[in-house]
Amino acid sequence: MITTDELRAIPAFARLAPEAIDYLVRSVEDIHLVPGEYFAHEGDERALFIVIDGRAELTKVVNGEERVIGERVPGRFFGEVPMTLSTPFPASGRAAEPTRIIKLDVTVFYSLAAMAPSVPAFVASLARRYLDWLQTVAAEQAEPEVRVVAPRADRRAHELTGFLTRNQVAFEHVPVEPAGDGAQHPVVELPDGRRLENAGLREIAAAVGLEVEPSQRDYDVVILGAGPAGLTAAVNAAAEGLRTLVVEHLAPGGQAGTSTRIENYTGFPFGISGDELASRALKQARRLGAEIVVTRTAESLRPGGREIELDGGDVLRAPVVVVATGVEWRTLQVPGIDRFLGSGVYYGAARSDSAVARGAESPSWVPATRRDRPPSSSRASRGR
Ligand SMILES: Cc1cc2nc3c(=O)[nH]c(=O)nc-3n(C[C@H](O)[C@H](O)[C@H](O)COP(=O)(O)OP(=O)(O)OC[C@H]3O[C@@H](n4cnc5c(N)ncnc54)[C@H](O)[C@@H]3O)c2cc1C
Numbered sequence: 222m223i224t225t226d227e228l229r230a231i232p233a234f235a236r237l238a239p240e241a242i243d244y245l246v247r248s249v250e251d252i253h254l255v256p257g258e259y260f261a262h263e264g265d266e267r268a269l270f271i272v273i274d275g276r277a278e279l280t281k282v283v284n285g286e287e288r289v290i291g292e293r294v295p296g297r298f299f300g301e302v303p304m305t306l307s308t309p310f311p312a313s314g315r316a317a318e319p320t321r322i323i324k325l326d327v328t329v330f331y332s333l334a335a336m337a338p339s340v341p342a343f344v345a346s347l348a349r350r351y352l353d354w355l356q357t358v359a360a361e362q363a364e365p366e367v368r369v370v371a372p373r374a375d376r377r378a379h380e381l382t383g384f385l386t387r388n389q390v391a392f393e394h395v396p397v398e399p400a401g402d403g404a405q406h407p408v409v410e411l412p413d414g415r416r417l418e419n420a421g422l423r424e425i426a427a428a429v430g431l432e433v434e435p436s437q438r439d440y441d442v443v444i445l446g447a448g449p450a451g452l453t454a455a456v457n458a459a460a461e462g463l464r465t466l467v468v469e470h471l472a473p474g475g476q477a478g479t480s481t482r483i484e485n486y487t488g489f490p491f492g493i494s495g496d497e498l499a500s501r502a503l504k505q506a507r508r509l510g511a512e513i514v515v516t517r518t519a520e521s522l523r524p525g526g527r528e529i530e531l532d533g534g535d536v537l538r539a540p541v542v543v544v545a546t547g548v549e550w551r552t553l554q555v556p557g558i559d560r561f562l563g564s565g566v567y568y569g570a571a572r573s574d575s576a577v578a579r580g581a582e583s584p585s586w587v588p589a590t591r592r593d594r595p596p597s598s599s600r601a602s603r604g605r
Contacts, residue, residue: 223251223273223323231271231296233343241336248332250324254316257508260324261314264491267303268326269344272296275320281312282500292317298347304330305341305348309491367392367429371407372399377419378407379563384422387472388515389500390429422471423516432514435537440466443529443539445519448475451545452502458543459509466539467506467513468531474499475547479569519546 225242228234234242251273252260260270263281270277272293279291279299290312293299299314304327325333334341367385371378373396385392397406405419411428420428427433442458444451447469458465467473477483480495489498506513518532522542529537550568552558558566 222246223249227273233298233340237337237340241333244336245325245329245333248325248329250326252322252324254320254322256316256318256320259313259315260322261300261310263310263313264489264493265310266327266490267300267307267309268324269298269300269304269330270314270322270324271298273321273323276317277314277320277322278317279312279314282497287313287504298344301344301347302351305345366412368395368410369393369407370395370397370404370410372397374564375399375406376561376563381407381409381422381425384426384472385429387474387478387496387499388426388429388431389503390431426516431516432512433516435466435468435514435517435531435535436512437464437466438537440464440537440539442466442541442543443468443537444543444545445529446470446475446545446547447473447499447503447513447515448545448547449477449498449502450547451475451543452499452506454543454545455506455511455513456502456509459506459511462510465506465511466537467511468517468519468529468537469513469515470518470546472515473503473513481570 223246225246228237228242228245234245237245254260254275260277261268270293272295274295277293277299278289279293280287281290282288293314300310302308303310330341330344367390369378369382369385369392371381371394373394378394382392382394399406407419409417409420409425409428411417415428417425417428423433441463442454442465444454444458444465444467447455447467451467451469452473455465455467472478474496477495478499482492483489483495483498484492486493486498493501503513519529520532521530522528522544523530527538527540527542529539529542531537552568553566
C-alpha cells in the first residue's frame with residue numbers, strides 16, 4: 222500500500238492537504254509490474270497513472286508496428302490527455318523494468334479534484350504540453366520497406382496487398398498501367414534490392430520475414446487456423462507452457478481480420494477493428510511462446526499416428542490438435558466468375574481494400590443515367 226511519504230514525494234502532491242493525501246492512500250491502486258507487463262492499452266478507458274519506482278514505456282501502434290514513443294520515470298504522470306479530454310488512451314503503457322505505479326481511476330481523480338483544484342489544473346497543463354507531440358507521432362508515416370508494383374484493380378495485387386496488410390507488413394502500393402512496364406505483376410520490391418515477379422504468397426511471405434516452416438516436427442498442441450478461435454487457443458496453450466504451433470492457410474485474423482469494427486467482443490468497451498483485434502491476439506500468442514506459420518494448409522489428419530499432414534507433404538506430430546478452421550464462404554455459382562475475383566467481384570470490404578476504390582465516386586460499371594440520378598428517398602428505397 223502506498224504511504225503518505227511516498228505520495229508527498231510526487232511534486233504535484235507535495236503540498237496537498239492531509240485529508241486529500243489520506244484519501245489517496247485509501248483510494249489509489251498500487252500496482253507492481255514485471256518488465257513488459259502492460260498497465261494501459263491504446264483505446265482503454267481513461268485513468269491517471271503515476272510512476273513510483275522503475276521505468277514505464279509508452280507505445281503506439283504506427284503502421285502495424287508497435288513503437289516506443291516515450292518513457293515515464295518516478296514522479297511522472299501518464300493519462301493526462303485522456304483524463305483532461307475525456308477520451309480513451311491514445312497510447313499504451315508498459316513496464317520497461319520492474320516498476321511500481323499508482324492508478325487513479327476517474328472517480329478517484331474527480332474526488333481528489335474537488336478537494337484540491339490544483340491537481341486537475343496541473344494535469345491539464347501536462348495534457349496541453351503532450352498533445353502537440355502526440356499528434357506529430359500519430360501523423361508520422363513509417364517508411365515502408367516493401368513496394369508492391371501492380372495495376373490497381375488487379376486480382377493478384379488485391380490478394381497480395383490484403384495478405385501483407387493482415388500479416389502487418391508495411392508496404393507501399395505503386396499502381397502501374399496493366400503490362401505497361403512489361404513485368405509480370407505483381408512485382409514485390411524488397412529492401413535488399415531483390416525483385417519478385419508474380420511470385421507465390423509463400424515465397425513472398427518468406428522474403429518479407431514471415432514464418433512459413435514449422436521449426437520442429439513434434440508439438441504438444443497444433444492449432445489449425447489463426448482466426449479468433451485459433452489465436453485464443455494458442456494464447457491459452459502457450460500460457461500453460463505447451464509447445465504450441467498455429468498453422469494458418471493465409472493470414473492471422475481469419476474472418477474477423479476483415480471486419481472494420483467489432484462492437485461485441487468483451488473487454489473492448491469502445492469496440493475494436495478486426496485487424497487490431499487480430500494483431501493484439503497475434504502479439505499475445507507470440508509473446509507467450511506460440512509459433513505461427515502462415516501460407517500453410519493442413520491437408521489431412523491421421524489420428525492413429527497423431528499426425529497432421531501439411532501441403533507439400535510435411536508431417537507434424539502432436540497429441541492434441543485444435544481444428545479452428547472457421548467457415549468457407551458460399552460463392553456465386555456463375556461460370557467464369559473466378560477471373561473477376563478481386564478485380565470487380567468482392568466478398569466483403571476490409572480496410573485493406575480501400576485502395577481499390579480510392580478516388581472513385583461510384584463504380585465505373587454503374588450506367589451514367591443511374592449514377593446521375595439524385596439519391597432516392599428512404600421510402601422509395603424501401604419499396605424497391
Ligand atoms: C466482415 C465481417 C464482420 C464481422 N463482424 C463481426 C462482429 O462485429 N462481431 C462478431 O461477433 N463477429 C463478427 N464476424 C464474424 C466473426 O469474424 C467470426 O465468427 C469469427 O472470425 C470466427 O472465428 P474462427 O476463428 O472460428 O474462424 P475464422 O475467423 O473463419 O478463421 C479460420 C481460419 O482458419 C484458416 N484455415 C481454414 N482452413 C485451414 C486449413 N486447412 N489449414 C490452415 N488454416 C486454415 C483460415 O484461413 C482462417 O484464417 C464478422 C465476420 C466478417 C466476415
